[in-house]
Amino acid sequence: MSKNKVLNRIAKKRGVHFVSGKIIGGKDFLKTIPYIQKLNESGLSTTVDHLGEFVNSKDIAKERANECIHTIQMIKDKKLDSHVSLKLTSLGLDISRDLLIKNMVNILDEAEKSNVMITIDMEDATRCHETIHLFKQFKESYTCVSTVLQAYLYRSEQDLKDLSTYQPFLRLVKGAYKESPNVAFADKKDVDDNYKKLIKHSLEYGLYTAIATHDDTMIDYTKELATNLNISKQQFEFQMLYGMRNNLQSILVQDGYKVRVYVPYGEDWYGYFMRRLAERPANIAFAFKGLTKK
Ligand SMILES: Cc1cc2nc3c(=O)[nH]c(=O)nc-3n(C[C@H](O)[C@H](O)[C@H](O)COP(=O)(O)OP(=O)(O)OC[C@H]3O[C@@H](n4cnc5c(N)ncnc54)[C@H](O)[C@@H]3O)c2cc1C
Incomplete structure (x- = not known):
């Protein structure tokens, strides 16, 4: 559904004002700056x-890269306390390796x-191997680069071990894509157990770890673990999506x-909106109201 171009066009036309300032920033980076300043x-x-994935034109991939560079410059100029997240598919991963690396x-x-x-960001499982491989390559030349591991993938425990030698800033998530049981835990309990395991190992490896979740159980687990292992609050952070659990964030x-x-x-x-809906059906009423109201 998130790849349906017609629906995407309709939603874009009708919905951007409704979701802006609620679950996304603005329609461009300039319009997003006031939301960032308020959070800061x-x-x-x-x-x-910058939303948009599965790019299959070289020109659009280049445009995306330029937009990203412009965003970095604005973050610096406006002295925003912000990182940038990006998806390799938006920069040419599905088009050509050379193009992606250049971008x-x-x-x-x-x-x-x-x-x-x-x-x-980590995308679906078919792109995980390539993403980790490229991340390692970039990390050899740059310090300002980090990536994500997903707890639903069987491979993530080993990936964490391999990545630990690079001492990355690492974001841990449960995983947002529909994956086959050949590569991912299907059962929520297994995903949660593996998430706890990854949090523990990552902190024990001494990595700066971003625990990206809205789940109280995982947040409480991390706090308790940090206390028990005597891990400083400077070694980890919590990450949440804009508009989700604002009270808890404060x-x-x-x-x-x-x-x-x-x-x-x-x-x-x-596409982003649909993934959030799939994760939390309680938001469906909110969504439909927004998409049908002019
Ligand atoms: C900052 C950030 C970056 C991410 N980056 C990636 C990425 O690169 N790749 C990727 O695959 N996925 C990414 N994700 C998505 C992630 O994989 C999960 O799909 C998503 O976070 C939902 O899982 P959860 O851990 O929040 O909790 P869930 O397992 O969805 O929910 C567990 C419990 O948490 C509570 N809860 C959850 N959401 C809410 C809410 N909105 N309000 C109130 N209570 C709630 C409920 O009690 C719920 O039962 C990212 C998520 C975040 C927060």
């Missing part, structure tokens, strides 16, 4: 993501100059934890 003023850091090198050169962390900040909010922006918000 409340003690929340951010990471911004990423241009982005990472700017990121390194501006001291802005770039997180490579409470964590008051309690001295670092919290980073993932702020997507841009016209191409439909």
